[in-house]
Amino acid sequence: MDIISNGDQEIENRRSISWRNYEVGEDLLDALGIISAELNIIQLSRRGWALVGRDHLQDKPITFCEVIHPKDRNETKAALEHCMSSNSTLDTEVRLNPVDDHQCWAHLRAVPMQERQLIFVTIYNISSYKSEINQLSRFFSMSPDLFCVMDFDCEFIRINSAWEQLLGWPLKTLMEKGLSSFIHPSDKKRTEAQFANNIEGADTVLFENRYRTIDGTYKCIQWKSVSLAEEKIIFANARDITAKKDFENKLRDMEAARIADRTKSTFLSAMSHELRTPLNGIMGLASIAYDEAETASQKDILKTLKTTADSLAKLVDDVLDFSRIDAGLIELDAQPFSIRALITEIERLNSFSAKEKDIFLNLHVGENVPDILNNDLNRLGQVLRNLVDNAIRFTDEGSVTVSITPVDVSYKEKGIAKLTNSTENAQCWLRFIVKDTGLGISVEEESRIFDAFHQAHEFINRKTGGMGIGLAVSKQLVELMGGSIKLVTTLGEGSTFTFDIPFKIPTQVSAHEPEDISKEQPLHSLHILVVEDNIVNQKVVIRFLTNQGHTVIVADNGHLAIEAFEREVFDLILMDLQMPEMDGITATRCIRNIEIEGRRKTPIVAMTAHAAKSDEYACYDAGMDDFIVKPFKPKTLTSVLSRFSASVNDSR
Known part of the structure; x- marks a missing residue:
């Protein structure tokens, strides 16, 4: 046997192998080649040499691993050796290593020919494919x-x-x-x-x-x-879409809360109507009976009835206010008003009850307190009336003092500007002090005094009738207006309630003032249409109006009111809101439409058990001229009649 060296064998192989398909390989897009068992390149098509960036005419033997990228070289060498030893076909992807360092991806297929100790290889340039895959992969991952x-x-x-x-x-x-x-x-x-x-x-x-x-x-x-x-x-x-779902859930929760608030509002409105309607009858009939009583004994009984009815009406107001505040349904109505006019009205309302108990009632507004302020007059008055009424009720002898002074509050403490008269948005804080020399409150009860329906000591309850929820409502209203309230008290020596509230100082001096009944115009006889479906309330209003010399026509609902309005001329219309067939709002709009055709405008006053601000706004929006809440006091209706009596007399 002739022994041929490896180098000679390589040369012999090059000479002896038939390349019948070589010409075909030269025309193929991809490379064809033959390598030895030692992985030396024996033959490579021109495209193959071009693919690896080398000259196809070179005579110096070159190993196949030299054209493989260094990072893939060891793995490829091992795979080719396994291909030869196991006589199995190899399919793999490798990076070629051209001399210009331009990386080229290739698909390598190796088929062993063990009898000749050769490996037939095909090399497909897949650089474009790998580039696309890489781009897609980057997009996929990014x-x-x-x-x-x-x-x-x-x-x-x-x-x-x-x-x-x-x-x-x-x-x-x-x-x-x-x-x-x-x-x-x-x-x-x-x-x-x-x-x-x-x-x-x-x-x-x-x-x-x-x-x-x-x-x-x-x-x-x-x-x-x-x-x-x-x-x-x-x-x-x-x-x-977690954030989107969370947002949708929040919207659903907000809508559910809105529906719940609307339900609460509807319920409170219905409760207000159902409670105030019979109360109006009780209080009205008690007042009429008191005025017509002939004996002192009758008057004493009826006075007790009136006082009890007034207490019940106040309790109903407090309960409804407490519920509205708790449900977030009360909004402040800030308007310019005179603080001194308010204090004068508080004094007038409470002077009689103070005189009855021989209590000295003293109300004082500091000289450096601005007269015209901006906040909710009605709610501030409600707090003051409640505190003064309680002070008189809990005081058997001595005095009840109300004082109002400015509070010098630093910016850090309250976060507002100090008092200044130069800008529209200037603010000041006022301190309201209601002090009495009455029963006082124990230390144990002091911490619970602002709780709803807190009951004081049994002895105090027997004397005063208990605390009710007036103080709880007052605390909520003070806080709603941006202030705070506190109590200092000693059992047997009296109590001092102090609350601080911020006010804006308006640049315009016009202000709403509480009405002074003492300045009312004398009443003229009026022809009045009363639109009311409750028979008891009809009797109360008719009796009250006829006793003052007015003539009255009654309509049980809005339809009948319109028919009556079309038949005759009225000086004033007292309009209930909630009635069968047609409500007062709709009836008012119809009447105003009729007036457009040439009728003289008739004053329309709402007289309703619906006491919410939204109800009041709805009345004014429909074209009404005033708003009275049931149960009404005779002096309230008298004040309204006096005002419209003067205007009617001028138009006659």
Whole structure:
């Protein structure tokens, strides 16, 4: 046997191999070649040499590994050696190592020829393909959305890094456990059914489910998926819509809260109407009976009845106010007003009860207190009336003193500007002190004094009738106006209530002042239409008006009121709101439309058991001229009649 050296064998192989297909290989886009068992290149097509960036005419032997990228060289060498030793075909992807360092990706296919100790190779340039794959891969990984490829068993084939970023699970864990391991138990069947639609041929499937994060919470995911039936794979895109769902839930909660508030408002309005309507009858009849009583004994009984009815009416007002404040249904109506006029009215309202108990009532406004202020006059008056009324009720001898002084509050303490008269938005704080020399309150009860329906000591309850909820309402109103209230008291020595409230100082000096009944104009006889469906209230109003010399026509509902208005001329209309067939708001609008045709405008005054501000605004919006809340006091109605009597007399 002739022994040929490796180098000689290489040369012999080059000479002896038949290249019948070589010319064909030269024309192929990809490279053909033959390498020895030692991995030296024996022959390579011209395109092959061009692919590796070397001259095809060179005579110096070159190993195949030299044209492989250094990072792939060892792995490729081992694969080729295994290919030869095992007589198996090799298919792999490698990076070539051209001399110009221009990286080229290639698909290498190696077929061993063991009898000749050679390996036949084909090399396909896949650089463009790898570039596209790389671009797609980068896009796949850079997207904030969740991308995945799954088989028909819903096992992940590939997922992007957004999964790990959103859910916190390592990609390896997600790949190993699969899709269904992280779906919310309540969503699993629905998710499987949706993907089943994909498998059955649905073009696109849209659905939502919840996916568990590494911290145990769930993200809401919106899916869009398509399938390739021939390859049995599903392409899916998912997006985190947790924030969107949270926002939708908040909107639903807000709507539910709005409906609940509206329900509360409707309930309180109905309660107000149902309680005030019979109270109006009781108080009205008691007042009429008192005025017509002939004996002192009768007057004493009726006076007690009136006092009890007044207390009940005040309690109803307090309960409804407390409920409205608690439900967030009370809004302040800030208007300019005279603080001194308010204090004068408080003194007038309470002077009689103070004189009856021989108590000295002293009200004082400091000289440096601005007269015209801006806040809610009615609510401030309500607080003062409640505190002064309580002080008189709990004082058997001595005095009740009310004082109002400015409070020098620093910016840091209250967060407002100090008193200044130079700007429209200037503010000041006033301190209101209501001090009495009455029964006082124990230390134990002091901490609960502003609780609703707090009951004081049994002895005090017997003497005064208890605390009710007036103080609780007062505290809420003071806080609603931006202030605070406190109590200093000693049992047996009296109590001092102090509350501070901020006010704006308006630049305009016109202000609303409490009405002074003492300045009312003398009443003229009026022809009045009373629109009221409650028979008891009809009797009360008719008796009251006829006793003052007025003539009265009664209509039981809005329809009858319009018919009466079309038949004759009235000087004044007293209009209830809630009535059968047609309500007072609708009737008022109809009357105003009739007046457009040439009728003289008739004053319309709401006289209703609906006491909410929204009801008052609705009345004015419909065209009414004033608003009286039931149960009304005779002096309130007298004041309204006096005002409109003067205007009617001028128009006659």
